[in-house]
Amino acid sequence: MKALVFNDVRNVTCSTTPDPELLHPTDVIVKTDLTAVCGSDLHVYHGRESGLDAGTVMGHEFIGEVVETGSAVKNFRKGDKVFSPFFSSCGDCFYCENDLACRCEKGRLFGWVENGIGLQGVQAEYARVPLADSTLWKIDDGIHAEEALLLCDILPTGYFCADMAGVQPGGAYAVVGCGPVGLLGIIALREMGAEKIIAIDLVEERRKMAMAFGATETIDGRQDDVEGQVRYLTEGRGADAVLELVGSEPAQALAYQIVRPGGTLSVVGVHNHKGFAFTPDDLYNKNLTYRTGRCPVQRYLPVLTRLVQSGKYDFRSLISHRMPLREGENAYRIFDQKLEGCTKIVLQPD
Ligand SMILES: [Zn+2]
Ligand SMILES: [Zn+2]
Known part of the structure; x- marks a missing residue:
């Protein structure tokens, strides 16, 4: 099959790799x-x-059709249209039962194979989904294929x-970073009853989109005094949460800087640097709460399915580029360099 394969740093190509096969009775194969x-x-x-093996298929967001099922799979049949959270999960360990499937004891991230262990990605014509009964979701009526694709990761993460x-x-x-996930976070804030939503980004186009998605103010992150502007907008205190x-x-x-004393920092940006930009004492001195982690996607799928079905928001407007899978190498370049006003790229196998 054709797949986007990680060869090395900044070297992802559309290559021919072996088709995935059922490895366990609980697996299914999905045609992307x-x-x-x-x-x-x-x-x-x-x-x-770092650590990803050369030859690993990239990607973790996909929708498709079940084409093969293992003998122990009960909930899915050939022909079902499905999507998946960006990781597999077993459905019955401590974490799955406590609504934290992202930390499933048997869970794997799609697109992460290290020293031969892990799960291939889904930027490919076919994907193997392990523990399918608890990992996969059927695409409900009234949900467009592209909307289902956003349910794999970025909509729940926002x-x-x-x-x-x-x-x-x-x-x-305040929202620091108005890429697709930030924009979805703005919608969520609005749905949860936030009155003031201050969107901060370096890119003018993204600030405009933030306003369209429900931000009430925007600040250009390149300006000198972002903190002063946030204070000005919050009676001098800072944001209740950032x-x-x-x-x-x-x-x-x-x-x-821009969170008020007693506030919360909610972080889904992935920090690969060591250490913090502030000290434990800084947190103490503002009575802050720091919350972060991988999104437990399943927790939010019922509410988000209803939100998408309501038609209240044009979620598909987040997608700026639709390209064939075979142009994946170029897609990575465009996405990485934010060329052509790129926000989100959807790839379609031939
Ligand atoms: Zn589990
Ligand atoms: Zn993702």
Whole structure:
């Protein structure tokens, strides 16, 4: 099959690799209809996250059709249209039972194979899904294929980030980083009753999109006094919580500066640097709560399915590029360099 394969740092190519096969009775094989490139693919691409074996198929966001089922699979049949959270999960360990399937004892991330162990990715014509009964989800009526694709990761992750902020009706919230996940976080804040949503980004186009998605104010992150502007907008205090979706030290430092005492930093940006931009004492001195982690996607799928079905938001407008899978190498380049106003790229196998 054709797949986007990690060869080395900044070297991902559309190559021919073996078709996946059923390895366990609980596996299914999905024929990919659509797959997406995600910000976290770039961590691998640039070697900020290292350890991935050369030859690993990239990617973790996909929808498709079940074409083969293992003998123990009960909930899925050939022909079912499905999507999956970006990791597998068993459904009955301590973490799965406590609504934290992202830490499943048997769970694996799609697109991460290290020293021969792990799970191949889904930027490919076919994908093997382990523990299919507990990992896969059917695409409900009224959900467009591209919307289902957003449910694999970025829509739940944006919602999770807002959820960790502990939104109180009437509160003021700042969003640092208005890429696709940040924009979805803005929608979630709005849905949860936030009154003031301050969107901060370096890119004008993204600030405009933030306003369209429900931000009430925007700040150009390149300006000198972002902290002063946030204070000006929050009666001098700072934001009740800051959603940080960038994953860099400057973003982390900014989030600290603009949160009010007693507030929360809610972080889904992946920080590959060592240490913090602030000290434990800094946290103490502002009585802050720091919340972070991988999104437990399953927790939010019921509420997000209903939100998508309601038609209230144009989620598909987040997708800027639709390309064939065979142009994946170019897609990574465009996505990485944010060329052509790129926000999210969807790839379709031929
Ligand atoms: Zn993703
Ligand atoms: Zn589990």
